[in-house]
Amino acid sequence: MTRLSSYFLPTEREAPADAEAISHILMVRAGLVRQVGAGLWSWLPAGWRVQRRVMQIVREEMNAIGGQEMLMPVLNPAEVWRRSGRYGIDELFKLQDRKGTDMVLALSAEEIVTQHIATAVRSYRDLPLILYHFQTKERDEPRPRAGVLRTREFIMKDAYTFDRDREGLDAAYDRHVAAYDRMMDRCGLEWYRVESDVGMMGGFGAHEYMAPCPAGENEIALAPGYAANVEVASAEPQPVTLPPRLDEPELVDTPGMTTVKAVARSLDVPQGALLKAFPVIVDEDAMKLVVVRGDHQVNEIKLRNALGQAFRPAHPDEVERRLGPPGFIGPVGAELPVLLDEAVRVDGRGSYVAGANRPDVHLRGVEPGRDFHYETVDVRTVLEGDTVDGSVIRIEPAIEVGNLFKLGARYSEPLNATYLDESGSEQLIWMGSYGFGPARAAAAAVEQYADEQGISWPRTLAPFDVDLVVLGQEGSEERRVADRLYSELRDLGLDALYDDRDSGPGEKFADAELLGCPVRVTVGRKALAAGEVELQIRRGRESRTIPMDGAAEAIAEVWRGLP
RNA sequence: CGGGGAGUGGCGCAGCCUGGUAGCGCACCCGGCUGGGGGCCGGGCGGUCGCAGGUUCAAAUCCUGUCUCCCCGACCA
Numbered sequence: 001m002t003r004l005s006s007y008f009l010p011t012e013r014e015a016p017a018d019a020e021a022i023s024h025i026l027m028v029r030a031g032l033v034r035q036v037g038a039g040l041w042s043w044l045p046a047g048w049r050v051q052r053r054v055m056q057i058v059r060e061e062m063n064a065i066g067g068q069e070m071l072m073p074v075l076n077p078a079e080v081w082r083r084s085g086r087y088g089i090d091e092l093f094k095l096q097d098r099k100g101t102d103m104v105l106a107l108s109a110e111e112i113v114t115q116h117i118a119t120a121v122r123s124y125r126d127l128p129l130i131l132y133h134f135q136t137k138e139r140d141e142p143r144p145r146a147g148v149l150r151t152r153e154f155i156m157k158d159a160y161t162f163d164r165d166r167e168g169l170d171a172a173y174d175r176h177v178a179a180y181d182r183m184m185d186r187c188g189l190e191w192y193r194v195e196s197d198v199g200m201m202g203g204f205g206a207h208e209y210m211a212p213c214p215a216g217e218n219e220i221a222l223a224p225g226y227a228a229n230v231e232v233a234s235a236e237p238q239p240v241t242l243p244p245r246l247d248e249p250e251l252v253d254t255p256g257m258t259t260v261k262a263v264a265r266s267l268d269v270p271q272g273a274l275l276k277a278f279p280v281i282v283d284e285d286a287m288k289l290v291v292v293r294g295d296h297q298v299n300e301i302k303l304r305n306a307l308g309q310a311f312r313p314a315h316p317d318e319v320e321r322r323l324g325p326p327g328f329i330g331p332v333g334a335e336l337p338v339l340l341d342e343a344v345r346v347d348g349r350g351s352y353v354a355g356a357n358r359p360d361v362h363l364r365g366v367e368p369g370r371d372f373h374y375e376t377v378d379v380r381t382v383l384e385g386d387t388v389d390g391s392v393i394r395i396e397p398a399i400e401v402g403n404l405f406k407l408g409a410r411y412s413e414p415l416n417a418t419y420l421d422e423s424g425s426e427q428l429i430w431m432g433s434y435g436f437g438p439a440r441a442a443a444a445a446v447e448q449y450a451d452e453q454g455i456s457w458p459r460t461l462a463p464f465d466v467d468l469v470v471l472g473q474e475g476s477e478e479r480r481v482a483d484r485l486y487s488e489l490r491d492l493g494l495d496a497l498y499d500d501r502d503s504g505p506g507e508k509f510a511d512a513e514l515l516g517c518p519v520r521v522t523v524g525r526k527a528l529a530a531g532e533v534e535l536q537i538r539r540g541r542e543s544r545t546i547p548m549d550g551a552a553e554a555i556a557e558v559w560r561g562l563p
Numbered sequence: 564c565g566g567g568g569a570g571u572g573g574c575g576c577a578g579c580c581u582g583g584u585a586g587c588g589c590a591c592c593c594g595g596c597u598g599g600g601g602g603c604c605g606g607g608c609g610g611u612c613g614c615a616g617g618u619u620c621a622a623a624u625c626c627u628g629u630c631u632c633c634c635c636g637a638c639c640a
Contacts, residue, residue, distance in 0.1 A: 010573085010574095012573095012574060012575090012589095012590090013574080013575085013589065013590085013601070014574060014575050014589080015574095015575085016574080016575090016633095017569080017574090017575065017576085017633085018568095018569075018632065018633040018634080019633085020633085020634070035632090037631085037632085038631080038632065038633090085640095086640070089640065090638085090639090091638095091639070091640085107640090108640085110640095139639085141638090141639070142564080142637080142638050142639070143636090143637090143638075143639085145633085145634085150639090203640095217639090405640095410640095471598070471599060472598085473598080503601085504597085504598065504599090504600080504601070504602060505598070505599045505600060505601095506599080506600035506601045506602075507600085507601045507602095508599095508600085508601090509599080509600050509601085510600070510601050511601085513600095522599080524598095524599055525598085525599080526599070527599095534599090
């Protein structure tokens with residue numbers, strides 16, 4: 001029996017001074033988690049119950065698609081990380097054992113699991129495989145934040161698939177999509193599956209499962225039938241009214257005007273009528289000029305993907321030397337390859353304003369094609385109000401709860417994970433990886449459903465199904481009825497938290513609503529006199545009384561109908 | 564890594580400018596009252612003021628250094 005009087009649930013009336021995010025404040029106040037250091041958290045009994053419920057949902061869905069649960073260590077020899085090329089990651093905790101051997105704390109398990117596959121799998125007959133574990137991940141984040149949303153140590157379910165070819169990987173991936181859809185639904189979260197960046201190492205596709213909430217660190221672009229991480233989103237730009245064309249570009253004085261805003265205002269044109277130039281360096285010293293509309297921003301991830309390689313913004317002195325004074329640079333007359341964002345439209349009627357590569361002047365009447373050569377790219381960050389298939393997109397903050405990656409041979413190649421096909425020739429194994437963060441799912445649920453009174457858990461994640469509050473002292477009739485109700489609820493398979501503390505009703509109600517169990521049942525003198533108990537639905541805080549006879553069944557019935 | 568803020572009982576804070584042996588609310592303990600929205604009365608326990616060094620007769624307070632935490636940004640395989 002879980003009696004609150006002897007349960008470790010240290011609730012706080014006031015929010016921790018340094019907390020900002022809703023989930024951070026409420027999970028601490030409700031006694032679910034406690035901070036140990038920056039990005040390091042203990043999960044107290046009630047909080048751990050929540051996380052375990054998420055884990056069990058994830059486990060069931062992984063098993064349903066043929067996943068096999070295992071366990072791999074957190075502490076790894078550095079050697080295999082060197083071989084995979086991930087030893088240099090800044091976020092990777094590095095240490096030595098007593099013999100001086102380099103070790104690392106794993107931030108995921110691709111190396112280890114691939115090593116096992118490399119030594120154990122010989123034949124196409126051994127494939128495909130879906131392996132997963134729930135294990136602590138260690139990441140030396142530059143900036144942990146928002147309570148449990150971004151931490152340096154956390155439990156992640158990470159799954160890895162091994163297939164003989166691209167088709168096999170696609171099928172495994174699709175099965176994970178279906179499983180993840182179900183996990184998110186079962187966690188009671190509002191969620192989106194979004195297209196996402198495949199990352200530095202390339203890959204063949206990636207999705208993220210995003211739970212929209214105010215404290216989210218990511219931004220997602222949404223329109224009917226469209227959902228993408230802003231990092232990779234593409235959309236039709238909002239139109240801009242351009243000034244009329246000229247026979248040739250002409251200089252205009254713009255003294256000291258180094259910002260788009262200042263130039264646009266001075267020339268009385270919309271900011272979108274300017275061309276913003278962004279010089280980048282690739283291959284050590286080759287400069288390219290990326291040009292976007294003045295009201296747009298270069299998206300560095302999209303640019304990297306468009307370039308197909310890493311780049312860095314040019315330093316001011318490089319810009320000065322090869323183009324002109326920063327703030328006044330532009331594509332006209334630049335002896336550089338120009339990458340022009342596709343939102344810059346060339347319609348033969350309007351023209352643009354661009355830097356003249358000389359101090360204190362700009363050029364107006366600039367027309368791409370006529371006045372400079374270019375290659376078209378899609379490298380801008382989409383904006384709210386842009387459209388996809390005619391629908392306006394909105395941008396929402398969201399927290400990444402899960403991600404799916406088609407890795408291909410990213411790890412199997414360096415770690416030599418191969419198999420022999422029917423003809424006896426050696427082939428690389430095609431891999432996928434699939435993460436899910438139970439702590440983030442829990443925090444996202446707090447973020448999405450909290451109200452003035454506290455947390456309001458989805459039924460499937462709540463630490464307890466029912467918060468049973470008894471009002472009445474030791475030995476009272478109320479206590480006897482509540483004791484009986486508790487065991488009846490348990491017999492029906494409901495987990496109840498029994499608030500048997502010797503405190504006033506206000507405190508008990510406040511704590512119950514802070515903790516956020518989906519149903520609160522109150523046994524008190526008044527209702528009892530009428531042969532009833534009170535039942536409150538946490539979400540919406542609607543109350544009703546129900547007859548004492550058959551109360552447990554009635555509560556179970558209500559509970560089953562809750563989201 | 565850049566910018567900003569904060570470390571004083573379990574939690575939230577005041578005191579610091581103008582040095583003089585630490586205070587408030589909540590929580591906690593004891594007694595009593597109360598008993599449907601954090602109730603009331605009385606009595607208590609609990610802090611070498613993040614750490615180290617310095618100035619001074621005297622340091623929470625002034626000086627120097629250092630550690631830690633939070634927020635914004637950068638970063639986030």
